[in-house]
Amino acid sequence: MSEEQDKESKTEEASEKKISDAVEKGNVPFSREAALFASLLGILAILTFFVTAPVRLLTADLSRLIDDPAGFPISTGNDAVSILWGALGGAGRFLMPMVIVLMLAGLVASGFQNVPALVAERIRPQWSRVSPSAGFKRIFGTQGHIEFGKALFKLFAIGIVAALVLYAQEHEVVNAMFTDPLRLPSVLLALAMRLVATVCVVTIGLVAADIVWSRVSWKTNLRMTKQEVKDEFKQAEGDPMVKARIRAVARERARQRMMNAVPKATVVIANPTHYAVALQYDRQTGGAPLVVAKGVDLIALKIREIAERHGVPVIEDRPLARALFAAVEVDQWIPQDFYRPVAKILHYIYARPGHGAK
Structure with a gap:
């Protein structure tokens, strides 16, 4: 009776993985x-x-x-x-x-x-064959x-x-x-x-x-129950809870790395409260400025707080902050479209009295 109920519960077609596993075992x-x-x-x-x-x-x-x-x-x-x-x-x-x-x-x-294939599973002694x-x-x-x-x-x-x-x-x-x-x-x-x-x-x-x-x-x-399909999907794709935890840890590490890079930034371009993008520029080597951190809302406020604490200039430019946030990822050089507005900000910063060649 239990075997009949088990067969009735197997309503799903066998997945590719189950078929390949069966073939590997000689089934x-x-x-x-x-x-x-x-x-x-x-x-x-x-x-x-x-x-x-x-x-x-x-x-x-x-x-x-x-x-x-x-x-x-x-x-x-x-x-x-x-x-x-x-x-x-x-x-x-x-x-x-x-x-x-x-x-x-x-x-x-x-x-x-x-x-034709040589399958060791078929010649392995099994009790079910002599039971x-x-x-x-x-x-x-x-x-x-x-x-x-x-x-x-x-x-x-x-x-x-x-x-x-x-x-x-x-x-x-x-x-x-x-x-x-x-x-x-x-x-x-x-x-x-x-x-x-x-x-x-x-x-x-x-x-x-x-x-x-x-x-x-x-x-x-080879048909499968719905629970077997779910379990196989979890094994193949990973447990959603575990994957979510991994993504959360990765985001936290990336956020911490950004915050550690803010004190080394040259300037932070910000929307007063919503956006903040930290740029690093080396006057000795030249090249394009590098985005070392960016964020919105609470993260943006945290970037501004760290920048102000370490003496990094914070320049408020709403359009530029929004555009940089949308167009450039962390650890990427800014595109040529932003060279002129960013250059003006850098020139303003370097022209300020008492600012060293950072």
């Missing part, structure tokens, strides 16, 4: 029917291209065995060993192409569904019912197809029993090819449906 959509279908195609290719020549060799060996069984001497142990090695070599030559083709078919089936309760849930759960239904469909489909193919080839099969035994392998090969090809055609629909279902089921299982 990807995979259709077993596609792998089985690839194996059937591999078997069909083996029967078509790789079995004809070995069957002929097998037929020749059988004919030799049937016509002259005494021609295989096994009087000593070495003779028996040589016959055994010969049989193993023939079996190896017969089976090796089949093994390679089936391996390639499996790799192609996996690569067609997902990008009896987890196995019981897998067998008797929704996925287990679906797999059971597919197995029944395949059993009935393949059984009906096999019966129809055998019924269609009834005369050839019966006649092969009364003809030369050497023709029996070729008859069985042709019958197997027809049977496998027919099964492949019949199961195409099941394979396509299973591929679609595997991806839909995978996305459904």
Whole structure:
């Protein structure tokens, strides 16, 4: 009951992060029917291209065995060993192409569904894989019912197809029993090819449906609750409260740095109560004046207070103060548009009696 409620609460589509995390852990959509279908195609290719020549060799060996069984001497142990090695070599030559083709078919089936990747998580020992309760849930759960239904469909489909193919080839099969035994392998090969090809055609629909279902089921299982979406957003973007605290600390540090720079300023241009911009100018090096502090309202009053305490001239110029505050940031040189009005203020300050070359 709790699992059903949990699934009902997962109403949000999986985020990109959750999908990427699932893929990294090896949790990807995979259709077993596609792998089985690839194996059937591999078997069909083996029967078509790789079995004809070995069957002929097998037929020749059988004919030799049937016509002259005494021609295989096994009087000593070495003779028996040589016959055994010969049989193993023939079996190896017969089976090796089949093994390679089936391996390639499996790799192609996996690569067609997902990008191949080595995932250590898939081979890491986990209790859930051997747990009896987890196995019981897998067998008797929704996925287990679906797999059971597919197995029944395949059993009935393949059984009906096999019966129809055998019924269609009834005369050839019966006649092969009364003809030369050497023709029996070729008859069985042709019958197997027809049977496998027919099964492949019949199961195409099941394979396509299973591929679609595997991806839909995978996305459904990755759905998230609204709380999970919020938690993931907090992890990705940071807790809003923490971010606000960080911004507040950064602003406080920047404000303190500005206030420490005000005593070194050359002049403070201010609106009487609302704006204040502190400029620093070095007559020895020249260049443009540098904005070392600025503020509005209480901060502007604090800048004026510090400037007056340290003997920094405060010049009231409402338009210029507003324009400088809006156009220039702290630690930036003033633009050329402000050179003339600021130069007039600096000339006035330096022309005052008792003002040193600050």
